[in-house]
Amino acid sequence: MKNILVAGATGKVGRRVVGRLRASGHPVRAASRTNLDLGDPTTWAKALDGVTAAYLLEPDLRPGTDHHARVPAFVDRAVRAGVRRFVLLSAYNVGDDHPLRPAEQALRDSGEDWTILRPDWFAQNFSEGPWLPGVLGGTLALPTGDGATPFIDAGDIAEVAARALTEDRHSGRTYQLTGPRAITFAEAADLIGRAAGRTVRHEDVAPEVLVERWVSAGVPEDVARLLTGLLVDIGDGRAAPVSDGVERALGRPARSFEDYVTEAAASGAWTAPRERAPE
Known part of the structure; x- marks a missing residue:
């Protein structure tokens, strides 16, 4: 039986792609850095054995990385191994000098079916990612001022990816994926705080403050x-403008930030460990 390869299968989107594919009966090969390293070609053959479709992402966006030697080289090897469909998790506003440009071009030049997903900021960054500590601490200190952006639910991205991996009609399409409306970080903090029953506010800070904080936490300075x-x-x-990409791909509107907040709060995403009842 042929497999669908899902790279980054433990990430916010990847694990949701895996779940949706398996729920609909598709065989999946879930890959993470333990069994597929895009920087190590010796791991590629085993990951690609028997695979006919692949979901890919470029996890290393550092400016000094040779991005032509990673996803493009892997796509070339994958085509020779029998992969006939690719879906790439890219990013919004990928220009000629963007580190994801080589990966996108590799799909377009592959000669096989391809779909490119260009999502805005993930809503799940507030509950599963870099902004969670700020939510739990009560202050989202980010240099965003009063700017607004249409956060996209990772579940919507995953559903589009799963459809693109298994349906013909998405071939050759680039989907700009956003939520249904743009909101400020102050509004996001207020919605999260009310749903989670805690005080959360947004504090605008100088960019250097955030850079120093991330570097202190171990993030490479260039990243x-x-x-x-x-x-x-x-x-x-x-910021990215609101797009209808989710609706074009799925035939329904993108999930609202309010719906995401309600579900995340109900799951206990913003309940600090000491506040949780003993198991």
Whole structure:
């Protein structure tokens, strides 16, 4: 039986892609850095054995990384191994000098079916990612000012990816994926606080403050500056515009931030360990 390869299968989107594919009866090969390293070609053959479709992402966006030697080289090997469909998790606003540009071009040049997903900031960053400590601490200190952005639910991205991996009609399409409306970080903090029963506020800080905080936490400085710059873009009014990509792909509107907040709060995402009842 042929497999669908899902790279980054333990990530926010990847594990949701795996869940949706398995729930619909598709055989999945879940790959993470323990069994597939895009920087190590010796891990590729085993990961690609018997695979006909692949969900890919580029986990290393550092400016000094040779991005042509990673996803593009892997796509070339995958085509020779029999993969006939690719779905790439990319990012919004990928220009000619963006580190994800080589990966996108590799799919377009592969000669096989391809779909590119360009999502905005994940809503789950507030509950599963870098902004969770700020939520639990009561202050989201980010250099975004009054800028607004249409956060996208990772579940919507995963559903689009699963459809693109298993349906023909998505071939050759690039989907810009956003939520249904743009909201500020202050509004996001207020919605989360009310749903979680805790005080959460947004504090606008200088970009260097965030860079220093991330570097102190072990994030490479070039990555910290890249991510901080993207947040500054939001404050400067250069956030992604609202897109209908989810609706075009799935035939339904994108999930609202309010729906995400309600579900995350109900799951206990913002309940600190000491506040949880003993098991």
